[in-house]
Amino acid sequence: MRLFAFAGMTNENACVTTSNGVAIVKALRFQKPDTELADVPLPSPTDKEVLVRVRQAGVCATDLEIVRGYAAFEGTLGHEFVGIVESGPAELKDKRVVGEINCVCGKCDMCTSGLSNHCRRRTVLGIVDRDGAFAEYLTLPARNCHIVPDSVSDDAAVFVEPLAAAIQVTQQVPIEPRMQVAVVGTGRLGLLVAQVLSKRQCSLTAVGRNPNTMRFLDRKGIRTSTLDDVKSREAFDVVVECTGSPEGLPIALSLVRPRGTIVMKTTCQADHSADLTALVVNEITMLGSRCGPFGEALSVLARRDVDVSEMITSRMKLADGVAAMEKAAQPEQIKVLIEIGD
Ligand SMILES: [Zn+2]
């Protein structure tokens, strides 16, 4: 083996080549039941894809669920990232980008009806049949990339994907002034959803039990409450469920008013076992909500409408990726960043 600089590489992370000339890079991979740092071949993009040198990635609840068996995924973990395009079309080359995670066929009934996030043949970065972002390099369709404006730091850019998912709530349910809205769960996603909704002049309550994350919201002037202290049961027009746990749905059902709306954000490995009688009797509308608009998330970050910097509680190197995943599972942590390269 010898060290060499792969053509076009600009950082110090020179790849190792094997005797047959394949460049080898590092990636944090989940192979049931283990997560480990592995040597993998440098991914090679198709003609419609870009090769991205990842600079930073964020650990999210979905990554933690995957290693518990959610999505039956094996491969390189991670889907929240910012990086530099090393090869691809001229308009993206050398640009700092974030990337939408759904890689779609463009031909199926969902794609042709404008619902390509629901593409029936999609792969999803680090979640479904596509290696993810906890790696020195990733590939993604060029059309998935969004150039990050200079006013948005790498730290902020890592939050584009989850922030877009938070904004998606407001695209699915019109949030009007004076509406009573509850966000249940004050984890990584709940903090983003609460901050997004706090700009909508609604009467917002974040319901949680983690004193660290509730203090974060208190500092932003967002009302917080423990579940025991929520005075008004069955009183909220809209309840956004972000607990990441099957316990969230029964809580949401206890808070929403008759004819109200529950937005479900949780994907988790365990089954929901809520009694849905209240859903029928109270004529509740229940919506699932997943990925959202990257362009709008970038604008929100550029305007500093949502603060993400205080959500970063740890920074780890890719070499310590296993420890980063373990750390992200600790309740005192909010966002753990994995720094890659340089
Ligand atoms: Zn995520």
Ligand SMILES: [Zn+2]
């Ligand atoms: Zn499709």
